[in-house]
Amino acid sequence: MARFNSFQEFYPYYLSEHRHPVCRTLHYIGSSLVIAVLLFSLLTQQWRWLWLLPFIGYGFAWLGHFLFEHNKPATFKYPFYSLVADWVMLKDFLTGQLKRKIPPA
Secondary structure, eight states: OOOOSSHHHHHHHHHHTOOSHHHHHHHHHHHHHHHHHHHHHHHHTOGGGGGGHHHHHHHHHHHHIIIIIOSOOGGGTOHHHHHHHHHHHHHHHHTTOHHHHSOOO
């Protein structure tokens, strides 16, 4: 894995590690559930649910990598860039920009 000096350098690599549509879908499910649990906790002030956030977010994503991509999540080597890239990938998917940004195989 190369060293990255900026998020702009990292993001194409991140997308290349997320080519499988089921892997990306599992990321989207995890991210959406994180938002749902966070909002639920904030609105109801039931803070006990917040401990689930890392398990939900990373759990779905890692299943996608281990079962479909067959690669090691970038989180292990680039935790901050990876966390940001996950949200940028979701934004790109929701705004229809993702397909043009995924590098060819």
